[in-house]
Amino acid sequence: xxxxxxxxxxxxxxxxxxxxxxxxxxxxxxxxxxxxxxxxxxxxxxxxxxxxxxxxxxxxxxxxxxxxxxxxxxxxxxxxxxxxxxxxxxxxxxxxxxxxxxxxxxxxxxxxx
Amino acid sequence: xxxxxxxxxxxxxxxxxxxxxxxxxxxxxxxxxxxxxxxxxxxxxxxxxxxxxxxxxxxxxxxxxxxxxxxxxxxxxxxxxxxxxxxxxxxxxxxxxxxxxxxxxxxxxxxxxxx
Numbered sequence: 001x002x003x004x005x006x007x008x009x010x011x012x013x014x015x016x017x018x019x020x021x022x023x024x025x026x027x028x029x030x031x032x033x034x035x036x037x038x039x040x041x042x043x044x045x046x047x048x049x050x051x052x053x054x055x056x057x058x059x060x061x062x063x064x065x066x067x068x069x070x071x072x073x074x075x076x077x078x079x080x081x082x083x084x085x086x087x088x089x090x091x092x093x094x095x096x097x098x099x100x101x102x103x104x105x106x107x108x109x110x111x112x113x
Numbered sequence: 114x115x116x117x118x119x120x121x122x123x124x125x126x127x128x129x130x131x132x133x134x135x136x137x138x139x140x141x142x143x144x145x146x147x148x149x150x151x152x153x154x155x156x157x158x159x160x161x162x163x164x165x166x167x168x169x170x171x172x173x174x175x176x177x178x179x180x181x182x183x184x185x186x187x188x189x190x191x192x193x194x195x196x197x198x199x200x201x202x203x204x205x206x207x208x209x210x211x212x213x214x215x216x217x218x219x220x221x222x223x224x225x226x227x228x
Contacts, residue, residue: 004155032214043117043204043219044156051214089155093213098169099146101217103155 003027004092006104015113019077023090023104026071030092034101035064035075038087047088048075080111115140117207117220118187125226132192132199134223138207145188146206146217147180156204162188163211195227 005024013019023033031052036044050057050064050073057064063076077084087108091101118137126132138145143164148156161169162182173180177195182188192199202224206217 006155034216036219041221043119043206043221046216046218049216091156095213097213099144099161099208099211099213099215100158100169100172101146101148101156102158103148105153105155 002105003030004090004102004104006088006090006107008107009105010108010110012110012112013080015082015111016079019075019080019084019109019111021075021077021088021090021107021109023073023075024071025073025092027092027094027102028071029094029096030102031095032093033064033066033073034091034093035062036089036091036103037084038089038106044089077109080109082111082113085109085111117142117205117218119203119205119220119223121223122221123224123226125228126195127228128196129194132195132225134190134192134203134205134225136188136190136205136207136220138188138205139209139218142207142209142218144208144211145182146208147188147190148204148206148219150202150204150222152201159190168211192225195225197227200225200227 034049035047038044087106090104147159158172160180204222206219
């Protein structure tokens with residue numbers, strides 16, 4: 001039962017261009033969303049989050065957009081840098097589900113220099 | 114300010130043995146979570162603990178798996194009589210507060226290989 005889906009297994013982007021990573025969810029109870037970045041052999045690192053009362057949150061080069069009606073969120077990275085190459089996980093939580101995060105399967109981002 | 118620490122980083126066990134994975138949360142964090150990542154998949158929630166209490170174990174397999182977070186010392190995830198299907202990366206996370214609207218800080222993980 002995949003409640004959080006990242007349908008693109010991988011994405012390749014040229015350095016300096018925009019990276020757009022997408023995430024869809026099926027459970028309308030989710031009201032808090034997070035993006036994590038993960039390098040090989042390391043744990044996930046928190047990047048940015050957004051509450052369902054907002055449709056956009058920005059932090060430096062990272063912006064997350066939330067479209068509740070479409071149950072879709074996206075992470076924009078601009079400009080993309082080679083160090084951004086990693087696996088990006090979308091995660092969701094809901095008050096009804098307590099403290100657990102529900103993760104997507106991840107998208108591998110490769111930024112080419 | 115040390116982050117979440119997990120040990121061992123790599124653990125090899127033969128089928129039928131026991132695996133013990135340890136997690137020390139960030140300083141000041143009293144909420145600990147365990148997740149498992151199978152190859153090519155995302156992280157799956159297993160259990161949420163506070164000091165001396167299991168709050169939510171809805172993601173834990175019913176048999177062979179147990180977790181604790183004692184008053185003193187690290188949180189322990191214990192897997193008895195391991196099978197090949199237990200091979201995975203096990204991640205621990207911690208947070209300073211409970212509730213679903215807080216980021217969780219992850220450790221580097223323990224990679225369990227069952228031969």
